Amino acid sequence: MATGRRAEKMEETRAKLIAAARKAFAEKGFAAASMDDLTAAVGLTRGALYHNFGDKTGLLAAVVHQIDADMAARAREIGQRKDGLWEALMAEGAAYIEMALNPEVQRIVLRDGPAFLGDPSQWPSQNACLAATMEVLEALIADGTVEPLDIEATARLLNGAALNAALWIAASEDPEATLPRARGAFERLATGILARKP
Amino acid sequence: MATGRRAEKMEETRAKLIAAARKAFAEKGFAAASMDDLTAAVGLTRGALYHNFGDKTGLLAAVVHQIDADMAARAREIGQRKDGLWEALMAEGAAYIEMALNPEVQRIVLRDGPAFLGDPSQWPSQNACLAATMEVLEALIADGTVEPLDIEATARLLNGAALNAALWIAASEDPEATLPRARGAFERLATGILARKP
DNA sequence: CAGTTTGCATACGGCTCGTATGTGAGTCGC
DNA sequence: GCGACTCACATACGAGCCGTATGCAAACTG
Structure with a gap:
């Protein structure tokens, strides 16, 4: 070439x-x-x-795309490293939370991005992250671990919760202490989609 | 005077x-x-x-404060209109989702606000909304409907999930059809904090 | 009623973005 | 191998915006 x-x-x-x-x-x-x-x-x-x-926003878009690609790759890798599907879902959620602690991610992707590039749910890379979560959810349903439900809606809320948790942690005075609290609450909420044991 | x-x-x-x-x-x-x-x-x-x-951001802060005050008042009113505590929590969540569908709220509070005023979890009014959710959660725990848990963490994640749901709805092609899906997923997740029936 | 305060208008400087134009190095036809 | 062309990037320019310093007249004070 x-x-x-x-x-x-x-x-x-x-x-x-x-x-x-x-x-x-x-x-x-x-x-x-x-x-x-x-x-x-x-x-x-x-x-x-x-x-x-x-133009200036074009450069921002390129930067966001690069960071997002890094994040998606990392999340996928972390998810695949786990054996259990449910553990994979929890690990992905935790990974999102931890990645959003990076100041670069916070400022560029979470704060400035939406303001100057428009709603994030339109961004291609965001959809990649979402797709990863949806895949795991689908497998969990087929598997019986999770009751049938609206996969996309649930995935979006799960990601949203994780994202917001990250913002909270980063803004907190003691992030190290806040992280496990966020993780715990995330896992607790997630149990809402588990199949009821008869 | x-x-x-x-x-x-x-x-x-x-x-x-x-x-x-x-x-x-x-x-x-x-x-x-x-x-x-x-x-x-x-x-x-x-x-x-x-x-x-x-300065310019001072005006933005004033605008955000006004909108946020409106939102908090409305959420509180809606919550109090319900009798059951659990129903109140669900209604508040739904109210957040619906309010965030307002383009004014989306653009100013959810997109530009964080970019130019800094992290929202620091804003006084956001804390007001959070406080409302936390109050209900506390009552639900005292009440036995919900197992003891980290109230603040849970409230933040619940609000975050609702918020993200709203963004998704607003960006969707058919908001009317998407809203019930978001509501359903929200309520489903929320059941994660319910006390297990023995 | 004179003096002071103050809410707002006006004038100015500096910075930034986007475009229009220039230029020199790399590329291609012959 | 060389001349013409392309194009990546630099330079020059205009317009707009923000924040401050200054001016002024109406409202308060004693």
Whole structure:
């Protein structure tokens, strides 16, 4: 394929800009981050940015996409590492909670993302995370562990609960102490979908 | 108290500015809303704004506070209208979901608010909503309907789930059809905290 | 009724974004 | 192997917005 010197360099500048943006957006927030400063930090100008990403929100979208992809991959990996399906579901929930503790994730994906890119439930990567949860749910129902129910609705609420738990933890004074509380409450709520033992 | 012509007028301009901001922020979003346009729409200038609210985010905070107060009052009222405690909890959850369907609430409180005012779990009004849920939970535990558990953690996750459900509904193509699904999943999850019948 | 306070308007500076234009290195046809 | 073309990126410019400093007139005070 040979890619060519041209495209190769371009991919490198894209990567540099995204990396710089990840840092700047996380530190100052999207609105307060100056594109001049951001590009200068990696030895470029706004010209490169507008050529590669269209506009400022285009760069944000690229950054969010990258972070989201990382998260989805990690969640899937963690889920597959567990043997029991139910344990996998709980582990995925816990993984979401822990990942959302990352300040970068919080600021960029959870706070600025929705404000400047629109509702997150439309984002492709979010749907990937959701799909992972839905898969596990489906298996759990086939398996009899969980009573038949609205898979999508349940998956969305579970993810939402986990997400909110993460925000709470991050804002708390003692995150280390809050995390197990959130985990516990999450698992407690989740038992609501378990099949009643006769 | 006599308030005085001065303070009376000032309260009026504050109200006018908040009302205009509510409209502008909901339509264009906080970042894209021009303070010049916004103030001119009610026959004022930015001078009035900076005198009354300090800066742009100060106005946003005032708007969010007003909307949140409305929401908390409504949720409380709906909860008290029900007789059973469990029914009250479910009704409050449903109320949150329905209120978050309001585009104004979505855009200003759920999307722009966190981005420009910081984490919502710090907002006074959010704590009010949470307090309402926690009260009901406490009563339910004393009552035996619900097993003892971490009240705050559970309340936060319940509210988070409801909130996320609302976002999902609003983004869906057929909100009318999605609402009952979200409600059902919410109630299903909530049963996780019910005491096991011996 | 004179002096002070103050709610709001006006004027200004600085920063930011997006576009329009320039340029030099890489690429392709012959 | 060389000239023309492409295109990634830099530079230059205009417009808009925010926050502050200043001005003014109406309302309060004694």
